[in-house]
Amino acid sequence: MEYLGDAKPLDLSKTNQKIIFFIGPTGVGKTTTLAKIAAQLVIENQYNVGLITSDTYRIAAVEQLKTYSDILKLPLEIIYDEKDMFKALVNFREKDIILVDTAGKNHKDVNEKDEILNIMKSIKNKETYLVISGTTNYNTLKSIIDHYDFIEDYSIIFTKIDEADGYGNILNAKFLTKKPISYITTGQKVPDDIEVFDKDKVVSWLIGENVYERSS
Numbered sequence: 715m716e717y718l719g720d721a722k723p724l725d726l727s728k729t730n731q732k733i734i735f736f737i738g739p740t741g742v743g744k745t746t747t748l749a750k751i752a753a754q755l756v757i758e759n760q761y762n763v764g765l766i767t768s769d770t771y772r773i774a775a776v777e778q779l780k781t782y783s784d785i786l787k788l789p790l791e792i793i794y795d796e797k798d799m800f801k802a803l804v805n806f807r808e809k810d811i812i813l814v815d816t817a818g819k820n821h822k823d824v825n826e827k828d829e830i831l832n833i834m835k836s837i838k839n840k841e842t843y844l845v846i847s848g849t850t851n852y853n854t855l856k857s858i859i860d861h862y863d864f865i866e867d868y869s870i871i872f873t874k875i876d877e878a879d880g881y882g883n884i885l886n887a888k889f890l891t892k893k894p895i896s897y898i899t900t901g902q903k904v905p906d907d908i909e910v911f912d913k914d915k916v917v918s919w920l921i922g923e924n925v926y927e928r929s930s
């Protein structure tokens with residue numbers, strides 16, 4: 715429990731605007747997780763939320779987030795480069811929370827580093843979630859963590875816990891990164907299948923008292 719540490723969910727104090735980046739390997743659930751968090755913010759109805767996507771890489775990636783933005787009635791800005799990012803931030807200057815989706819890339823692709831850094835640099839009030847699938851094997855986990863070492867400060871979201879056969883990598887990731895874990899996601903349903911990371915629960919899974927079970 716001590717190793718796992720406390721959760722670091724989104725800080726919802728409205729002291730200043732928050733720009734939240736979702737980064738990570740391909741297909742781990744970045745866009746879906748962003749949509750879950752966006753939907754929960756909309757349900758709470760207290761926050762002025764904007765969405766940005768820099769994923770202009772994969773076919774239909776923009777449409778995927780556009781569909782969520784239409785359903786949630788949240789504005790979406792599509793950005794291709796740093797300049798667009800600034801324009802989007804000017805348009806979103808009144809927003810409390812801006813959620814930024816990025817393209818999933820092969821973590822062995824060295825160019826990805828520059829792409830992400832270009833968009834993120836000079837944004838001061840940013841927070842980053844590194845999204846990792848709970849089904850990742852240990853060696854891949856290590857290589858993902860090494861790759862994203864260039865991000866100074868991030869917290870981790872573990873997705874697809876419902877598909878995982880073990881939970882040791884949650885502890886491994888914490889041990890390797892020393893970064894806080896924010897959320898776990900437990901299925902494809904938006905917005906229900908997301909929980910704030912709960913160290914007690916994960917420890918009980920780890921020592922085999924219990925396993926993740928879908929409640930519905």
Ligand SMILES: Nc1nc2c(ncn2[C@@H]2O[C@H](COP(=O)(O)OP(=O)(O)OP(=O)(O)O)[C@@H](O)[C@H]2O)c(=O)[nH]1
Pocket residue numbers: 739740741742743744745746747769772775816817818819873874875876877899900901902907
């Ligand atoms: N079982 C399960 N599936 C999930 C979870 N989160 C996301 N998915 C599914 O994973 C698939 C990929 O999700 P996306 O959100 O598109 O993943 P992504 O990281 O944005 O993918 P790229 O942008 O292509 O890198 C979809 O079928 C999602 O429904 C989860 O917690 N559990």
Ligand SMILES: [Mg+2]
Pocket residue numbers: 744745746769775815816817818
């Ligand atoms: Mg995506």
